[in-house]
Amino acid sequence: METGIFFIVLPVILLLVYFLKQQWSRRHFPPGPLSLPVIGGIWKFNFGIGYTVETLIKLAEQYGDIFLLWAGHIPVVILSGFEAVKEGLVDHSEDFSERSLTPYIAAISRGKGVGFSNGHTWEQQRRFGLVTLRKMGVGKKSMEGQIEEESQQLVEVFAREKGQPFDPALPITNSISNVICAISFGYRFPLEDETFKELIDALTFTLKFGGSLFYVLYEMFPWLMKHLPGPHKESLHATEMLLSLAKKEIQKHKEQKSFQEPRDFIDFYLLEIEKRKNDPTSTYDEENLAQNIHDLFVAGTETTATSLKWAILLLANHPDIQDKTYKEIEDVLCSSSFSYQDLKKLPYTNAVLHEIQRSKYPLLFGVTRQIAKDVKMRGFLIPKGTAIIPNIRSVLLDPEHWESPKEFNPNHFLDQNGHFVAREEYLAFGAGARACLGEHLARMEFFIFVVNLLRAFRFQLPPGVKELNEDPTAGLTTPPHPYKVCAVPRCISS
Incomplete structure (x- = not known):
């Protein structure tokens, strides 16, 4: 009987000691939700304010x-x-310049590449990325040609829908x-290519997993999750698939x-x-190259694609803003060809683009x-x-x-005379030493x-739909x- 009581009381005492030790260790930390044994403070999500894009904002209010x-x-x-974010990312830029190598991040990055490396490796990889993107034409006509070609391919895909309701997400x-x-790689894939699919x-899958319960469990209990089946295994496999594709392309080159x-x-x-x-300090090798390509795809695809999905939805929901944007584009860009530099001549369009990415930030909170x-x-x-979350x-x-x-309000970026106003508070691409490498x-x-x-379509709500x-x-x-939307060709639009 006494032995049974001992084995009941002992775990309770150990949990209590652990709890008190944790409370003592956090005495200099900022305030926050009560931390419970094992689960910490994330109980607040399921038993308190819920889990939405504004969960952390609501916690800050408290x-x-x-x-x-x-x-x-x-x-x-x-x-x-x-x-607070500016103080951290700008005033303490160097102090906040490292990435947190959590168990999952370490598993998919191994501390290589530009996205999740630190120290000398990160400095060399980032410098190379900035210089190389500039050489390849980011901000120049050569790069614009590739983007222009791809955007015209998307116009053709949308045109096949002939103005009928369709889901634009995958295209x-x-x-x-x-x-x-x-x-x-130097080339684009045909959409029907199996490797591309x-x-x-x-x-x-990688991005979907990153916001899931299994991701949180992997970060909290990596020693356990490594031995259990689940989507975390598939996510790690997806990472290996991307790295394998990169290595095949490297070998071809x-x-x-x-x-x-x-x-x-x-x-x-x-x-x-x-x-x-012959440089002993060099971190340039094929492993870092493969990881860089992985990072380019993960960071460079979904964020911009998400912003474009929001752009179409918001413009369909706000036809007055869509029509005003289109009119400015047609009035200012007289010819069919245009360049990124023309954005300076389009204050209202510029304000709309900024407001889309302000009101519908593509990440949950920041890296x-x-x-x-x-x-x-x-x-x-x-x-x-x-670990710090800005x-x-x-x-x-x-x-x-x-x-x-x-509210979706382009006037946030316009003065009383309709001129575009750059806002210090617009941190959609981050700030400081780790500001987004691919911003331009x-x-x-x-x-x-x-x-x-x-220029090709007027985006309209499907029949019977009042608002997306x-x-x-x-x-x-x-x-x-x-969602579904109608891309009505301009030539037959009323």
């Missing part, structure tokens, strides 16, 4: 602009609102992904020796490997960082190695800085695709719920 959320035994500090993802293919499926006259990202990278082969050294913010001591969504919806944060590419794509689609759902889905990315 605990402050800097608060702590325990994910199991892992402390995560969340920065919310423009002032958009295919087109944006093919832009990354052209940059990485596998690539899209792998990308879709090596055999063709095309890097002697580089035309795409792989060529430029292989040339850099050759140049640095997690990690503190490189102990940092003191607003009286709180945040220890080195702590909640970019909270910045773009901050009621202290936006007149009508939850993404801006070019978004502009060129939207202009070509609006403007609530985002809550995952790693936040696309709209599936």
